[in-house]
Amino acid sequence: MNRKSLLVSNRHSTEICPKQISRIMDFNFENELKGKIALVTGGTKGTGKAIADRLLKAGAKVIITARNTPEEPSDDAYFIASDLSKPEGTKNVVEEVLDKFGRLDILINNMGGSETPGGGFAVLSDEDWESSLQTNLLAPVRLDRGFLPGMVSQGDGVIIHIASIQAKLPLYDSTLPYAAAKAALVNYSKSLSNEVSPKGVRVLTVSPGWIMTSSSSRMMERIAESSGGSVEQAARGVMDALGGIPFGRAAWPQEVAELVGFLVSPRAAYLTGTEYVIDGGTIPTV
Template sequence: MFRTLAPADRTEFAGKRAIVTGGSRGIGAAVVQRLLDGGANVVATARTATDETPKSATFIAGDISTLAGAQEFASAALAELGGADIVINNAGAARTHLGGITSIPDEEWLDALALNFMSAVRVTNALLPALHEAGAGSAIVNISSMTALTPTPPMAHYGAAKAALNAYSKALAFELAPAGIRVTTVSPGNVLTPGADAIRQDFADAAGVPLAEITANIPLGRPGDPRDIAEAVAFLASDRAQWVSGVNLSIDGGELPVV
């Protein structure tokens, strides 16, 4: 069970302008709330808001899986905030195809790339002038997945898109370092979110095992809570991580195999 943490420092992100994609539920909503708790002004987006979407954030509905949608959202977010200091690219989704790689339709490969990879590229490109204007200390955190590091055939399209995000993030970190803009990546493992729960249920049904068995072997003894990821994102976006860039932080309760 997730242990309650001490209250966040309300001055940590005071005056900071943060933009979070995929911020309506799950990890995205937790990140939005953590940045708000730290004193940031936050704009979030997703196709629709949910009961999980933090009410203190400004929510802008949109579809950032297209170039026009990503640019439209970025413009609206900048108009709302007057600039940007922190960008969290969290938008993502996937469907399992238990028939394996050849059962994944061509259009789903393209959809996976559009939402899980190209949305981050497009939103970031649209926001880079504002980040350069904000100057050194600005931060981009891209939310990837352990599936990029340990891909499985039923989710090969999702893993490939997130692997592309990892490579892009590393290159972007190198390019933006002279401007003092840091770029990092977070790769969550088995976290309890609506989307991930549905995927785990598919695997459990296919294996004929209880859902709990899918996460039974996590070394730290429990699946992740969205707040576990949000805390890491908050650190990477803050000045506490001022000498951290180009890294991919795995947050998975110790589940990633180590040789």
């Protein structure tokens, strides 16, 4: 099968093509992160789960946190149930991690999302704005504040903020507060890196475009059902709303996880203060 037909056959699928993914999965990352303790927020499904799996493969001790228990419980990752959109939820996670493990070496602020209604600025209430800011900006800020003193003290650590290309390419009619919160997160991440990088802590931002998670797949099905069209037409509509994806499909969670896995590794020891966009070419500017 040639590359074009491979892309077409997998464009709207949540399944990973073995031939495509083998280049990633065949690498031996065992022990690259041995002895490291990592926390992945929103780590029970989608991109967060892919990141947690990638860090486990590299030998890290992985902690995951989310509001709900994992759909597929694992003995490999330590789970903490918590709502990080609330200050007390963040406090509980910080205390439990430090009490049980004594420190944290890698923090992946992956949790995020938008539940605000579509329709532009006029339909958005203060509560809509507050909810998006708490989830997408203030939760990472509070976690950073909880774990950074320990990282600075040991002179080593990595923080990754998972933002979004909507920080630069907002969809005003559907996710305005989310886009604004992610833009603030990118700016905050850069500023934080300037402060703590001289103290041994690297801070980076990863901004994905559209990722084909199981929830994205279900969204395509709902759009197709409501519009009377096909799933392929629904996916094409999403790509058109983004201005097109030159690569022709959404990202797989494992592809984003592989980027994160590299950035937290010793191979990326000189990288800090930078935003890495993984969007299949969606953003039309350099």
